[in-house]
Amino acid sequence: MQFMLLFSRQGKLRLQKWYVPLSDKEKKKITRELVQTVLARKPKMCSFLEWRDLKVVYKRYASLYFCCAIENQDNELITLEIIHRYVELLDKYFGSVCELDIIFNFEKAYFILDEFLLGGEAQDTSKKNVLKAIEQADLLQENRPRQFFFLSAQLTTEKPL
Amino acid sequence: MPAPIRLRELIRTIRTARTQAEEREMIQKECAAIRSSFREEDNTYRCRNVAKLLYMHMLGYPAHFGQLECLKLIASQKFTDKRIGYLGAMLLLDERQDVHLLMTNCIKNDLNHSTQYVQGLALCTLGCMGSSEMCRDLAGEVEKLLKTSNSYLRKKAALCAVHVIRKVPELMEMFLPATKNLLSEKNHGVLHTSVVLLTEMCERSPDMLLHFRKVCLLVPQLVRILKNLIMSGYSPEHDVSGISDPFLQVRILRLLRILGRSDDDSSEAMNDILAQVATNTETSKNVGNAILYETVLTIMDIKSESGLRVLAINILGRFLLNNDKNIRYVALTSLLKTVQTDHNAVQRHRSTIVDCLKDLDVSIKRRAMELSFALVNGNNIRGMMKELLYFLDSCDPEFKADCASGVFLAAEKYAPSKRWHIDTIMRVLTTAGSYVRDDSVPNLIQLITNSVEMHAYTVQRLYKALLDDISQQPLVQVSSWCIGEYGDLLVSGQCEEEEPIQVTEDEVLDVLEGLLVSNLSTPVTRGYSLTAIMKLSTRFSSVNRIKKVVSIYSSSIDVELQQRAVEYNALFKKYDHMRPALLERMPIMEKTASNGPTEIMQTNGETEPSVPDTKHLPLVTQPANQANDLLDLLGGNDVVPVIQTTLPTKPASAGGELLDLLGDLSLTGGPTVVPAPAPSVPVSQPPFLLDGLSSQPLFNDTSAAIPPMTAYSKNGLKIEFTFERANPNPNIAVITIHATNTTEADMTEFVFQAAVPKTFQLQLLSPSSNIVPALNQGSVTQVIRVLNPQKQQLRMRVKLTYTHKGSPVQDLAEVNNFPPQSWQ
Numbered sequence: 001m002q003f004m005l006l007f008s009r010q011g012k013l014r015l016q017k018w019y020v021p022l023s024d025k026e027k028k029k030i031t032r033e034l035v036q037t038v039l040a041r042k043p044k045m046c047s048f049l050e051w052r053d054l055k056v057v058y059k060r061y062a063s064l065y066f067c068c069a070i071e072n073q074d075n076e077l078i079t080l081e082i083i084h085r086y087v088e089l090l091d092k093y094f095g096s097v098c099e100l101d102i103i104f105n106f107e108k109a110y111f112i113l114d115e116f117l118l119g120g121e122a123q124d125t126s127k128k129n130v131l132k133a134i135e136q137a138d139l140l141q142e143n144r145p146r147q148f149f150f151l152s153a154q155l156t157t158e159k160p161l
Numbered sequence: 162m163p164a165p166i167r168l169r170e171l172i173r174t175i176r177t178a179r180t181q182a183e184e185r186e187m188i189q190k191e192c193a194a195i196r197s198s199f200r201e202e203d204n205t206y207r208c209r210n211v212a213k214l215l216y217m218h219m220l221g222y223p224a225h226f227g228q229l230e231c232l233k234l235i236a237s238q239k240f241t242d243k244r245i246g247y248l249g250a251m252l253l254l255d256e257r258q259d260v261h262l263l264m265t266n267c268i269k270n271d272l273n274h275s276t277q278y279v280q281g282l283a284l285c286t287l288g289c290m291g292s293s294e295m296c297r298d299l300a301g302e303v304e305k306l307l308k309t310s311n312s313y314l315r316k317k318a319a320l321c322a323v324h325v326i327r328k329v330p331e332l333m334e335m336f337l338p339a340t341k342n343l344l345s346e347k348n349h350g351v352l353h354t355s356v357v358l359l360t361e362m363c364e365r366s367p368d369m370l371l372h373f374r375k376v377c378l379l380v381p382q383l384v385r386i387l388k389n390l391i392m393s394g395y396s397p398e399h400d401v402s403g404i405s406d407p408f409l410q411v412r413i414l415r416l417l418r419i420l421g422r423s424d425d426d427s428s429e430a431m432n433d434i435l436a437q438v439a440t441n442t443e444t445s446k447n448v449g450n451a452i453l454y455e456t457v458l459t460i461m462d463i464k465s466e467s468g469l470r471v472l473a474i475n476i477l478g479r480f481l482l483n484n485d486k487n488i489r490y491v492a493l494t495s496l497l498k499t500v501q502t503d504h505n506a507v508q509r510h511r512s513t514i515v516d517c518l519k520d521l522d523v524s525i526k527r528r529a530m531e532l533s534f535a536l537v538n539g540n541n542i543r544g545m546m547k548e549l550l551y552f553l554d555s556c557d558p559e560f561k562a563d564c565a566s567g568v569f570l571a572a573e574k575y576a577p578s579k580r581w582h583i584d585t586i587m588r589v590l591t592t593a594g595s596y597v598r599d600d601s602v603p604n605l606i607q608l609i610t611n612s613v614e615m616h617a618y619t620v621q622r623l624y625k626a627l628l629d630d631i632s633q634q635p636l637v638q639v640s641s642w643c644i645g646e647y648g649d650l651l652v653s654g655q656c657e658e659e660e661p662i663q664v665t666e667d668e669v670l671d672v673l674e675g676l677l678v679s680n681l682s683t684p685v686t687r688g689y690s691l692t693a694i695m696k697l698s699t700r701f702s703s704v705n706r707i708k709k710v711v712s713i714y715s716s717s718i719d720v721e722l723q724q725r726a727v728e729y730n731a732l733f734k735k736y737d738h739m740r741p742a743l744l745e746r747m748p749i750m751e752k753t754a755s756n757g758p759t760e761i762m763q764t765n766g767e768t769e770p771s772v773p774d775t776k777h778l779p780l781v782t783q784p785a786n787q788a789n790d791l792l793d794l795l796g797g798n799d800v801v802p803v804i805q806t807t808l809p810t811k812p813a814s815a816g817g818e819l820l821d822l823l824g825d826l827s828l829t830g831g832p833t834v835v836p837a838p839a840p841s842v843p844v845s846q847p848p849f850l851l852d853g854l855s856s857q858p859l860f861n862d863t864s865a866a867i868p869p870m871t872a873y874s875k876n877g878l879k880i881e882f883t884f885e886r887a888n889p890n891p892n893i894a895v896i897t898i899h900a901t902n903t904t905e906a907d908m909t910e911f912v913f914q915a916a917v918p919k920t921f922q923l924q925l926l927s928p929s930s931n932i933v934p935a936l937n938q939g940s941v942t943q944v945i946r947v948l949n950p951q952k953q954q955l956r957m958r959v960k961l962t963y964t965h966k967g968s969p970v971q972d973l974a975e976v977n978n979f980p981p982q983s984w985q
Contacts, residue, residue, distance in 0.1 A: 013219055013220075013221075014219075015219075016219065016252075019289060021255045021256050021257065021290065021292075022255070023255075023257065028221070042521070044486075044521050044522070045486070045521065045522045045523070045524075046486040046487045046489070046490045046522045046524060046525060047487050048487060048490055048491075048524060049524055050524065073415075075411055075415070075451060075454060075455050075458075076487070076490075076491060077447055077450055077451035077454050077487065077488075077491060078407065078408065078411045078451040078455070080447060080451075080487070081401065081407060081408070081447065081448055081451060082408075103172065103176075104169055104172055104173075106215075106216065106219065107168075107212055107215065107244075107245065107248060110248055111244065111248070114248075114251075114285050114289075115281075118284070118285050118288050118289070118317055118320040118321070118354075119288040119289055119320045119321070119323055119324045121320055121323070121354065121357050122353060122354075122408055123316050123317060123320060123350055123353075123354060124316060124349070124350035124353070125349050125350065125353050125399055125406050125408040125409055126349060126350065126398045126399055127398075128398055129350060129398075133278070133281075133313065136278065137240075137244070137278045137281075140240040140276065140278055141240055141241045141244065
């Protein structure tokens with residue numbers, strides 16, 4: 001996978017993950033063009049399109065478009081499954097995920113994505129394992145302050161985001 | 162300094178902005194606050210500030226001033242800091258900036274951290290955006306982690322290694338030992354990422370591929386794993402719609418493809434498992450089809466046995482019938498790849514493919530169109546063409562050019578009859594005329610010229626099309642060219658194929674003149690129409706009207722048009738005697754290699770009238786006999802047989818030879834008996850002929866000095882010779898004969914023949930007509946070229962045959978009174 005974009009029906013970017021090195025300007029250009037192209041598609045059309053020299057796989061979940069650019073030798077149908085798995089992970093994590101969750105907790109969406117995909121490929125094919133890892137990492141975030149609290153007299157102010 | 166606002170707070174605030182300007186203002190304010198906070202080196206809130214910066218970056222605002230802060234976060238001991246720091250690094254930094262190199266040390270430390278989640282963060286970041294330098298520095302650490310027993314880290318290390326190899330291919334070797342027992346893992350995550358790593362290595366290096374194939378015996382291992390996946394019962398952890406770990410299955414199939422490619426043994430070893438997957442996979446959901454798709458790709462790429470290949474194509478055929486358009490799309494793409502190698506198998510699904518032309522989806526339509534063209538053959542051409550023409554009618558403009566070209570190509574290869582071919586071309590020109598490619602016009606003209614018996618039908622249909630619509634330039638160009646060539650057939654109503662239409666000369670000229678003035682016509686089209694009008698001057702009788710039109714355009718603003726008009730004017734005035742020869746019918750053109758198949762008259766199935774070329778031969782033998790008679794008369798060996806050209810109604814090479822005369826004057830070729838040698842000039846645009854003329858000074862001034870002579874005068878028939886010296890070759894004498902008739906009856910079927918001694922070479926061009934009108938009302942002109950390299954005295958024997966008052970007349974005469982200037 002070369003990159004994944006999440007955007008709303010109005011074309012607002014909610015998440016962007018790039019697995020290839022590109023300048024900020026290029027990324028913006030690609031994003032703008034691809035968003036336009038995908039939003040112009042009619043509902044009955046298939047989920048794949050050829051764009052530049054890449055294959056683009058996209059799927060709309062409620063008000064969000066999930067869009068991946070894959071290479072020519074990649075399997076489009078399994079990419080749809082990858083997208084679906086990511087949505088399922090978000091759904092499990094947030095509990096019936098909606099666009100607002102992703103807007104207000106974008107950094108968590110990234111953490112989940114980075115636990116599922118690495119360098120554009122799936123790290124773990126087990127939903128359970130990915131969710132468990134996120135959970136544990138989250139505990140790390142909140143656990144530390146508690147540990148400190150017991151060990152030192154000083155009250156450490158571990159500020160939440 | 163109050164605490165910086167929280168991330169969620171900021172997001173909420175920004176979302177309340179009603180205009181872009183309001184949002185920008187908020188952002189700018191917050192950025193300023195963040196900047197000052199950074200300046201104060203505040204550790205407590207750095208994480209929060211960077212997170213806010215990342216949000217604003219996603220909205221499209223610059224955030225580069227946060228780059229260094231990300232590095233500080235990564236270096237922090239707090240997990241929260243590291244998490245945001247690494248995220249920031251992945252979002253804000255890339256290998257173009259030098260800043261990222263500062264990360265290397267941090268990543269190195271974190272790769273050895275005691276907490277696996279920190280190690281995970283480091284691996285993830287390195288595997289996502291690590292530059293070649295970073296990869297070089299840290300490859301050793303990654304390799305170490307690849308050998309760990311911690312599956313959480315091992316799987317990440319494998320994917321990180323993939324990235325390292327992509328960035329620094331030379332480092333591939335160092336990961337080889339670690340791959341030894343990767344596949345013996347039980348953990349699916351490790352298995353999946355290991356297969357990805359092995360795939361990357363095999364794709365990159367043929368040596369690796371061989372190693373894995375022969376030494377590590379990868380294929381049996383993979384086959385075993387795949388088998389277990391399929392055979393094992395329900396495993397809730399990896400189940401997707403009843404299929405066990407489809408992601409892993411797909412990756413294994415892909416690796417098998419690479420291993421089995423061009424290797425018989427490996428291909429054989431995987432035959433069974435492929436058949437098993439192909440037949441047993443559940444197809445009701447997308448997952449199953451994803452696996453089948455990958456299986457088909459593998460079967461087609463390896464050296465599989467034919468039964469398996471047929472199975473694969475049948476799967477694709479079933480895909481074509483699937484309700485899910487994604488599946489149909491994927492099927493069409495795959496079929497396109499295999500249509501060359503498994504043509505017959507794909508043919509079986511032709512009707513389904515043709516149905517896909519009517520699909521609403523653009524990508525599916527394009528694939529279906531490409532596949533349809535690939536499937537056209539001699540047997541299905543009629544049916545397929547009907548569908549494709551219907552598609553051409555209704556498809557989006559983006560397809561029309563490609564479809565039109567495809568139709569032309571297919572029609573050329575498989576046309577069952579001439580009429581069908583011309584009808585098909587007409588159909589394309591009228592429905593998609595403006596999208597037809599530029600090179601189609603000359604190709605079509607060539608095709609039409611060569612379909613001699615269809616000329617009347619073609620010109621009639623094109624004329625009718627022109628009456629309807631003059632906006633489509635390729636159609637207009639081809640039509641005006643045809644009308645120019647075959648206008649006489651049009652007005653004489655000679656059409657056999659369909660009901661002939663009544664058209665007068667004036668009506669035709671109206672149409673052509675209309676093209677000249679229309680705003681829709683491009684300059685090229687105007688050129689075509691002007692030339693067409695000019696050609697009609699020898700085919701129509703309303704010459705005056707044509708003269709008028711031509712003279713009007715000699716002052717046209719368009720330089721091209723002006724030049725043509727001026728030349729044509731000259732043709733009317735000074736060189737009127739050449740006009741008939743110049744504006745003669747085009748000969749059959751031989752196709753050059755670049756134009757496609759060399760067989761001009763290829764038919765398929767239906768009977769065709771015999772090729773005109775064959776008709777020429779019997780005609781030619783007659784003159785040859787007569788020439789022999791002449792030979793006898795002049796004394797055997799020192800006479801060269803004459804070249805007899807036939808009358809204008811048969812394709813002749815007048816124009817081409819005229820060009821030869823004025824261009825490269827090397828008459829080295831011996832007398833040719835076949836009267837229609839292919840002109841070597843590309844005749845894509847008829848005006849080229851005349852361009853050649855105009856580019857050279859027509860005749861040398863010194864030629865005016867040679868006085869005309871009377872070569873023959875008997876029984877009312879007088880033949881005068883006028884001379885020109887061809888420039889630049891002084892060895893060629895150009896003689897124009899003028900035959901006039903003083904009797905009160907016409908001389909019909911007039912044929913002039915000449916023979917010269919052996920040291921000369923003679924070429925006779927076609928006469929202006931074969932009727933010498935009575936009472937000097939007109940003359941028949943004919944051009945003779947004589948090559949006289951040895952400058953010997955010119956002698957000629959002439960033979961005349963004609964019919965006068967119903968009875969045939971024949972006469973021989975010797976011409977010896979050539980003026981000395983004509984041969985010195």
